[in-house]
Amino acid sequence: MRYRLEQPGFNQLLRDADDVVLNLPEHVVGLEDAVADLKMALDNTDCSGSVETCGADVLLPDARATVVRCENVVGAGWGISEAVSAGDESMADDARGNAK
Amino acid sequence: MSIFSIDTSGLKNLPADTEGIRTAARAVKSAGQTIEDETTSAKTTWNGIRPLYEGPGEQALATSMAPAVLDAGELVESTTSLKEAAFTLADEIDDLNTRKGTFWDTTVPDQESNYNDNYADSAASRRQYPHAKATLQQELQRDFDAITEDWETAQTTFNSTVDGIARISSDTPAHFDYGTNSTRIDRAARLYRVAMGEGATAEDVEAYYAYLGKLSDQEIEAFAATHPDSRTAPPPVSAEPPAGDGYPAGKHGADWWDSLSTEQQAALTAMLPALVGNTNGVPYSDRNRANVTTLKLVRNDPDYTAEQREAFESIAKSLHPEEDRDGNTVPRGLLHFIPVDPASQRPLASVAVGDVDTADNVTFTVAGMGSGTNNMTGEVGNAQNLYDGLEGSRAVVSWIGYDSPDKPAWDGSNFNGSWPSLGSAAWESGTNSTEVLRSDHANTGGTQLAIFLDGFHETRDHTGDVPTVNVGAHSYGTTTAAVGLTETKYDVDRFVMYGSAGIDPSVADHASDFNVKEGSDGKAQVYATLAYDDPWAPAGQIGSERLSPTAEEFGAHVFSSDGEGNIDGQVGNIHYQDSSDGDGDWGYLEPDSQSYNTIDQILSGEADAVEYIDEARQDSDPKRVYELMQDAIDAKNTTIEVKEDVVEWFGDRKDDAVEAKDAVVDWTGDRKDDVVDFAGEAKDEVVDRADDARDAAGDAWDWAKDKFP
Numbered sequence: 001m002r003y004r005l006e007q008p009g010f011n012q013l014l015r016d017a018d019d020v021v022l023n024l025p026e027h028v029v030g031l032e033d034a035v036a037d038l039k040m041a042l043d044n045t046d047c048s049g050s051v052e053t054c055g056a057d058v059l060l061p062d063a064r065a066t067v068v069r070c071e072n073v074v075g076a077g078w079g080i081s082e083a084v085s086a087g088d089e090s091m092a093d094d095a096r097g098n099a100k
Numbered sequence: 101m102s103i104f105s106i107d108t109s110g111l112k113n114l115p116a117d118t119e120g121i122r123t124a125a126r127a128v129k130s131a132g133q134t135i136e137d138e139t140t141s142a143k144t145t146w147n148g149i150r151p152l153y154e155g156p157g158e159q160a161l162a163t164s165m166a167p168a169v170l171d172a173g174e175l176v177e178s179t180t181s182l183k184e185a186a187f188t189l190a191d192e193i194d195d196l197n198t199r200k201g202t203f204w205d206t207t208v209p210d211q212e213s214n215y216n217d218n219y220a221d222s223a224a225s226r227r228q229y230p231h232a233k234a235t236l237q238q239e240l241q242r243d244f245d246a247i248t249e250d251w252e253t254a255q256t257t258f259n260s261t262v263d264g265i266a267r268i269s270s271d272t273p274a275h276f277d278y279g280t281n282s283t284r285i286d287r288a289a290r291l292y293r294v295a296m297g298e299g300a301t302a303e304d305v306e307a308y309y310a311y312l313g314k315l316s317d318q319e320i321e322a323f324a325a326t327h328p329d330s331r332t333a334p335p336p337v338s339a340e341p342p343a344g345d346g347y348p349a350g351k352h353g354a355d356w357w358d359s360l361s362t363e364q365q366a367a368l369t370a371m372l373p374a375l376v377g378n379t380n381g382v383p384y385s386d387r388n389r390a391n392v393t394t395l396k397l398v399r400n401d402p403d404y405t406a407e408q409r410e411a412f413e414s415i416a417k418s419l420h421p422e423e424d425r426d427g428n429t430v431p432r433g434l435l436h437f438i439p440v441d442p443a444s445q446r447p448l449a450s451v452a453v454g455d456v457d458t459a460d461n462v463t464f465t466v467a468g469m470g471s472g473t474n475n476m477t478g479e480v481g482n483a484q485n486l487y488d489g490l491e492g493s494r495a496v497v498s499w500i501g502y503d504s505p506d507k508p509a510w511d512g513s514n515f516n517g518s519w520p521s522l523g524s525a526a527w528e529s530g531t532n533s534t535e536v537l538r539s540d541h542a543n544t545g546g547t548q549l550a551i552f553l554d555g556f557h558e559t560r561d562h563t564g565d566v567p568t569v570n571v572g573a574h575s576y577g578t579t580t581a582a583v584g585l586t587e588t589k590y591d592v593d594r595f596v597m598y599g600s601a602g603i604d605p606s607v608a609d610h611a612s613d614f615n616v617k618e619g620s621d622g623k624a625q626v627y628a629t630l631a632y633d634d635p636w637a638p639a640g641q642i643g644s645e646r647l648s649p650t651a652e653e654f655g656a657h658v659f660s661s662d663g664e665g666n667i668d669g670q671v672g673n674i675h676y677q678d679s680s681d682g683d684g685d686w687g688y689l690e691p692d693s694q695s696y697n698t699i700d701q702i703l704s705g706e707a708d709a710v711e712y713i714d715e716a717r718q719d720s721d722p723k724r725v726y727e728l729m730q731d732a733i734d735a736k737n738t739t740i741e742v743k744e745d746v747v748e749w750f751g752d753r754k755d756d757a758v759e760a761k762d763a764v765v766d767w768t769g770d771r772k773d774d775v776v777d778f779a780g781e782a783k784d785e786v787v788d789r790a791d792d793a794r795d796a797a798g799d800a801w802d803w804a805k806d807k808f809p
Contacts, residue, residue, distance in 0.1 A: 002155065003154070006152040006153075007299040009151075010149070011294060011303075013148050013149060015303065020141050021142050024139070034127035034130070034131045037120075037124035037127060038121065038124035038128055041115070041120035044115070045115065046252075046259065053262075054263075058266060058267050059128075059178055061267060061269070063135055063175055065269040066171045067279070067280065068272050068273075068279075069167055070139060070165065072274065072276060072278075073164045074279075075277070082293060082294070082297070085297045085298055095276070098275035099164045099275075100272070100275075
């Protein structure tokens, strides 16, 4: 099966996805800041440690993994676009295989 | 100060206020929700991929965003759990603070009153109840300790709940040079590759420009240093119709340039000079600096071909300023420079004589067949001639922004009584060809000219002073400029054609078709001349079947190059703009020629003082050779028409034959139907007769039985 891209529309879709996905790390920073604020609000209590651990070991790794998954999908799209444009279908196959 | 001594250390870390906890907890949940919302938004966008992509694993690729959305949903569950735990804790804290307040505001004062009223009002009481105070204090301490224990329980419960929040995803390695796995320089490089790729759109180019605007001057330097192609090969200016509406049009480029810091502008000019030098909207003084830098880069690069390097040297030489007639040194500027035109592999450039950022009167010249940057010195020399003839604040730009057609070998001057057929050796020899008879070069170049002119208009409009704009075109340059001046968004003031190779009738068949302003006579300010002894222009017009702009029906203001009218000057006798060999020939832009003097008058705004003619002599009294050429073209067209008639006649006969065949088939069919009908009727008759015979035999049998029982 050969690749067929409607290149202008495909690239526009990737740009639209870029606008969202490339801003996701900023939202992860927002989560990181919010967790730090909660820890600070509980700073003198015995609860701040658990909040810090939850943020560092659970919430932020989950959030970052989500971001990387999205980036891998859109990154694969760009890889396919560039590879198909260059006529390199094996490179497009590699990109598609890594979209996960 | 109470009379009782209570140990309050167990509540010393009890927050007095919970608003900060609640605010931060809400923010945690909100941040998780935002990530889910944005991930869902990305998936919604991604869902649009289905009609755009067909290939291996298209279904899997289309749904590949779904796992991220599921993970984000789980993340919201986790942040919600943390928020709810924090709110529960805050509620507990508020309750404990209330109880603590009640303890100090009510319980302790009540106990103090009790003690004072009942146990401390007399020595007898004190002797009778020596441990009353201690007992009362223990009661109070127990009350307070109960609050402390509940605070410890609340914290333990919170920690237990929060510790129970577990990861729901596993770490995934980043596979691409993208996002968190990419540097800003990598991203710029990717956008550059996309903008340079086949099928790149205006949006692709705009995305590259926009991202460059986000890079620091150090990042720009790093990008250029690691991606050297980007230094000398600018992304194409999008040619979406109308021509000037692609990206970057002048207004886009001006806004983009203004949005940059001084440091970014300096870094881009030095490190990405081809981009800055070819961006409409950037001031031409900045573009000149950038293009000169590009020129230095390519002149020192041995990878370019000998022909390209020859053009680079001619461009460099053409930038040397010369003195005008008054002895003033006139600056020259490299307004645009593309080292390698992707279509023709030739360098393209525009050189200005004078300051186009400030001049009140700017003329763009468009050269014709056989022109190119390999002769930039000659082209700019012609521009200098025009500049010298004008007065005041002015500039003249030699625009070589397209791949002009090569020159055919035959020019009619060696006519020997028969007109050579197209494609014959008489027309083509060596690198020469019949390209000039086609319009494809003009169509491509015209669009680029329109973009350039509109870019100039918007660049100057950005600074608030659009000057008078003229276009002067020679030979095939008139064919090209004609296309451009039907595609521009903004009207130019004047359009002057000299030695035209003809106007494609599908582009314009009248001077009023051009985007040129009207003059005081109510007609478009379109001017044209043709020297009777110009051997090329009529050949180009007739051979291509393009229109002569000096013919009366075209509607231009026609001025003479043959000595007619009121403007003095030498009669033109060659096709070229100037006669570099100095053998007494007079070209169209040769100072002191009648053509040059008239063009000078027109471009100076004194066109009304010129005495025009109905049409050029060549149009009303063509030379014998061009009559023969026209006859040959007419004969060819007649032959084509006859051939078409013959084809049509044979077509009609074929149709007749088909109709006759159909009639025979119909008649035969009818006869067949008749036979079938007759046979059917005959069969019915036979059956009837058979039935009669059977009835008769029955009757006979019955008679016989009666007769001989």
